Amino acid sequence: MLDRFLRWETVLLVLCVGVFAVGSASDGFGEQSNIAFLLLDYSEVALLAFALLPIVLTGEIDLSVASTLGFCSALTGTLWDAGIGFETIVPLVILAGVALGSVNAVLVVRFGLPSLAVTIGTLGLYRGLAYVLLGDRAVTGFPENYRPLATDSIAGTFVPYATVLVLFVGAAVAVLVHKTTTGRSLYAIGLGAQTTRFSGIRVDRIKFSLFLLSGGLAAVASLIYTLRYNSARADNANGMELVAVAAVLLGGVSIFGGRGTVLGVATALLAMAGLRNVLFLDDVSNEIQNVITGLLLILSVLVPVVFKPRRTKDAPLEPSVADAERRTGADPGGELRRDHQGV
Amino acid sequence: MQAVSALTAKVPPLLELRDVHKSFAAVHALRGVSLALHPGEVHGLAGENGAGKSTVVRVIGGEHRPDSGVVLVDDAPVGFSGPRDAQRHGIAVIHQEPTQFPDLTVAENVFMGRQPVRSFRRIDRASMNAKAAELFESLGVPIDPWRVTRGLSIADQQIIEIGKALSAEARIIVMDEPTAALSTVETERLFRVAKRLAENGAALLFISHRLEEMYEICHRVTVLRDGALVTSSPMADIDRDTLVRSMVGRSVEQLYPEQTGEAGAEALVVAGLTRAGVFADVSFSVRRGEIVGLAGLVGSGRSEVARAIFGVDPLDAGQVLVDGERLPLGDPRAAIRAGVAMVPEDRREQGLILDLSIERNATLPRLGAVSRWGLVSRAKERSLAAKWADRLGVKRRRLTDPVATLSGGNQQKVVLGKWLATEPGVLIVDEPTRGIDIGAKVEVHALLAELAASGIAVLMISSELPEVLGMADRVLVMHEGRLTEELSKEDATEESVLQAATGGAS
Numbered sequence: 022m023l024d025r026f027l028r029w030e031t032v033l034l035v036l037c038v039g040v041f042a043v044g045s046a047s048d049g050f051g052e053q054s055n056i057a058f059l060l061l062d063y064s065e066v067a068l069l070a071f072a073l074l075p076i077v078l079t080g081e082i083d084l085s086v087a088s089t090l091g092f093c094s095a096l097t098g099t100l101w102d103a104g105i106g107f108e109t110i111v112p113l114v115i116l117a118g119v120a121l122g123s124v125n126a127v128l129v130v131r132f133g134l135p136s137l138a139v140t141i142g143t144l145g146l147y148r149g150l151a152y153v154l155l156g157d158r159a160v161t162g163f164p165e166n167y168r169p170l171a172t173d174s175i176a177g178t179f180v181p182y183a184t185v186l187v188l189f190v191g192a193a194v195a196v197l198v199h200k201t202t203t204g205r206s207l208y209a210i211g212l213g214a215q216t217t218r219f220s221g222i223r224v225d226r227i228k229f230s231l232f233l234l235s236g237g238l239a240a241v242a243s244l245i246y247t248l249r250y251n252s253a254r255a256d257n258a259n260g261m262e263l264v265a266v267a268a269v270l271l272g273g274v275s276i277f278g279g280r281g282t283v284l285g286v287a288t289a290l291l292a293m294a295g296l297r298n299v300l301f302l303d304d305v306s307n308e309i310q311n312v313i314t315g316l317l318l319i320l321s322v323l324v325p326v327v328f329k330p331r332r333t334k335d336a337p338l339e340p341s342v343a344d345a346e347r348r349t350g351a352d353p354g355g356e357l358r359r360d361h362q363g364v
Numbered sequence: 365m366q367a368v369s370a371l372t373a374k375v376p377p378l379l380e381l382r383d384v385h386k387s388f389a390a391v392h393a394l395r396g397v398s399l400a401l402h403p404g405e406v407h408g409l410a411g412e413n414g415a416g417k418s419t420v421v422r423v424i425g426g427e428h429r430p431d432s433g434v435v436l437v438d439d440a441p442v443g444f445s446g447p448r449d450a451q452r453h454g455i456a457v458i459h460q461e462p463t464q465f466p467d468l469t470v471a472e473n474v475f476m477g478r479q480p481v482r483s484f485r486r487i488d489r490a491s492m493n494a495k496a497a498e499l500f501e502s503l504g505v506p507i508d509p510w511r512v513t514r515g516l517s518i519a520d521q522q523i524i525e526i527g528k529a530l531s532a533e534a535r536i537i538v539m540d541e542p543t544a545a546l547s548t549v550e551t552e553r554l555f556r557v558a559k560r561l562a563e564n565g566a567a568l569l570f571i572s573h574r575l576e577e578m579y580e581i582c583h584r585v586t587v588l589r590d591g592a593l594v595t596s597s598p599m600a601d602i603d604r605d606t607l608v609r610s611m612v613g614r615s616v617e618q619l620y621p622e623q624t625g626e627a628g629a630e631a632l633v634v635a636g637l638t639r640a641g642v643f644a645d646v647s648f649s650v651r652r653g654e655i656v657g658l659a660g661l662v663g664s665g666r667s668e669v670a671r672a673i674f675g676v677d678p679l680d681a682g683q684v685l686v687d688g689e690r691l692p693l694g695d696p697r698a699a700i701r702a703g704v705a706m707v708p709e710d711r712r713e714q715g716l717i718l719d720l721s722i723e724r725n726a727t728l729p730r731l732g733a734v735s736r737w738g739l740v741s742r743a744k745e746r747s748l749a750a751k752w753a754d755r756l757g758v759k760r761r762r763l764t765d766p767v768a769t770l771s772g773g774n775q776q777k778v779v780l781g782k783w784l785a786t787e788p789g790v791l792i793v794d795e796p797t798r799g800i801d802i803g804a805k806v807e808v809h810a811l812l813a814e815l816a817a818s819g820i821a822v823l824m825i826s827s828e829l830p831e832v833l834g835m836a837d838r839v840l841v842m843h844e845g846r847l848t849e850e851l852s853k854e855d856a857t858e859e860s861v862l863q864a865a866t867g868g869a870s
């Protein structure tokens with residue numbers, strides 16, 4: 022199983038290197054300011070993708086992440102407008118994000134509704150609430166002592182502060198997913214929720230917390246977004262959920278749950294950020310950029326399907342036909358039922 | 365040949381396999397199987413899981429082409445291009461669990477693709493329904509052709525499949541474990557239909573794990589082992605011992621181990637368990653060192669009681685005590701902590717995660733034991749899994765292989781290992797040997813006896829009466845959601861248990 026992931030991540034890495042190689046031909050690609058811009062440009066997407074990954078591993082989805090970001094941004098603007106200090110706004114906004122996540126969580130976990138439907142609903146709902154707060158106004162003038170955190174690089178390097186945060190979140194998610202007992206449970210839920218429940222794992226509780234985490238991370242992303250553009254608007258990050266989902270899928274995470282790695286998602290993010298940057302530098306229009314990203318995504322799900330037959334090396338272990346019989350669903354109802362008394 | 369086939373001996377077989385070989389990658393599924401199906405004869409096909417029975421079915425049904433050897437229909441060699449081609453040659457396969465269009469009517473399912481038509485190719489519903497009704501009449505099973513198939517029992521669906529086969533004028537009918545999911549009454553009805561088909565000149569191939577049924581309905585039996593033909597004989601000329609020996613390849617000395625354990629203190633006590641509409645007022649106890657059988661028909665509430673005790677199903681009333689401590693209801697985690705383990709009924713959906721590796725499956729209920737501060741230790745994970753895989757003799761290549769690559773018996777051992785790793789004091793096993801072959805079955809039985817002897821309280825649910833009678837120190841019987849009888853080992857006989865299970869006066 023692991024080899025297969027590694028293979029996909031190798032493909033991604035090659036893609037990534039390819040993008041950057043092509044990029045280096047473009048004017049100004051290699052400059053520190055451009056690399057910093059490239060990284061910053063994808064910091065919110067990366068945070069949303071890292072929030073999505075554990076959810077998708079369990080076989081659920083959260084499409085409301087970008088709308089949560091939008092709402093949190095609008096809330097930041099409203100509070101700032103009302104003269105509240107930024108130190109107070111940060112925890113309030115994160116709390117608001119978690120609260121929005123908890124609405125998803127309650128609907129999906131407590132009421133057992135399909136997360137796809139629920140979060141498409143809240144995608145509209147949260148964006149709508151953002152407009153209720155701010156209308157089509159933009160709030161600007163965020164404090165100069167905070168803005169550099171979202172725009173500047175660490176002195177003497179090309180690494181933006183925001184990227185450090187993204188890396189930290191990525192690492193934390195990697196530990197959660199790959200090293201902890203909860204991580205083990207995530208994969209188990211995605212591949213067999215019922216068995217997981219029968220194994221004494223609190224499936225509902227885990228899913229619930231993932232939606233809270235997702236809301237919280239979207240709120241953090243909203244703070245970066247708002248400070249980076251020095252603009253709080255209701256339509257901030259409109260449609261970004263699709264970019265984040267694309268990164269997750271391109272990263273080799275199965276939409277059905279149970280398969281995928283943080284490394285894969287991280288590599289996919291880097292490749293997508295690089296690609297976008299290259300296309301931007303080469304003056305490729307936004308529309309064509311979308312076309313290319315779209316094709317890449319389709320390719321990413323197509324390639325593993327096309328090359329699947331190679332997997333037959335996983336032949337049944339015992340020299341029996343039991344496996345072949347089992348695959349057809351002809352479950353033998355038990356051997357020699359009630360026959361053996363005389364044996 | 366025996367009585368019936370005395371006549372048919374001169375009649376050429378409707379279908380014949382001659383020296384058929386078939387391999388899948390490295391697995392040699394069939395090695396020179398020959399088989400002749402005569403009109404008017406019910407031919408039994410016996411063998412353990414993996415012996416190649418299903419491959420034979422698929423070769424006959426046109427799903428697989430033999431690598432070598434020939435298939436003859438009416439003495440003429442045929443090479444089926446696919447299932448449809450086989451159907452055209454008069455072959456029909458009735459599966460254990462038929463697949464039908466649930467939202468179409470019975471008649472529509474029967475005549476799917478062959479609907480009688482009026483002018484302009486409009487479907488002639490009236491004649492279709494009349495024909496279907498006639499068909500079921502001739503089978504002696506009245507099924508309303510107008511109703512949709514959704515909600516029909518598996519038994520009825522099989523009859524519909526048979527009707528479909530007859531309407532397509534099938535003469536060679538293969539029944540692949542048709543009785544596995546049927547009740548006794550339904551099985552008898554199916555047998556009446558099968559006998560009628562044979563009397564009308566059809567050739568039947570009947571596959572079942574239940575030897576009793578073979579003796580009841582088959583004229584002839586062919587035994588496969590490891591893909592090869594072991595023996596083919598008139599049913600009357602082969603006794604059970606010989607039949608079992610030829611299936612297993614050795615004699616099964618003793619299927620059920622001697623119980624040695626002495627019953628100790630009560631480890632599991634349940635009182636007044638009630639779940640509205642499912643079961644009511646169920647009370648019993650299981651002592652340390654004791655195996656208690658919980659018997660009852662499918663649907664009597666046995667499994668539901670077990671699941672409720674373990675906490676994966678809700679309870680409306682009642683309490684569960686483990687070693688005298690009251691268990692919070694509806695919390696499997698708490699149950700596991702208290703030392704309860706459950707090997708569930710459905711291995712693939714509840715017992716295992718097929719795509720996950722052996723080690724990850726094995727440690728799932730014990731993640732706490734292989735981790736520190738929530739971080740999983742790979743070494744501990746591996747050693748815990750290896751310990752139980754070795755102890756139970758799970759045949760595997762690597763612990764990192766998905767459990768899906770294991771045979772049914774080995775999968776069941778992984779489930780057992782996964783739960784034994786939690787060091788339970790109470791072990792609930794629901795159909796512990798369903799769908800595993802006889803060798804693995806003996807091992808599972810020995811293991812359960814050994815566990816009981818070591819002081820574990822075992823509650824065993826099984827649909828196989830001999831298993832319950834052979835293993836249990838006490839038998840509890842459920843009927844329609846109520847515990848109706850408790851029998852000691854001495855009093856528990858097939859008759860007494862069945863009587864209680866069907867609600868007969870005791």
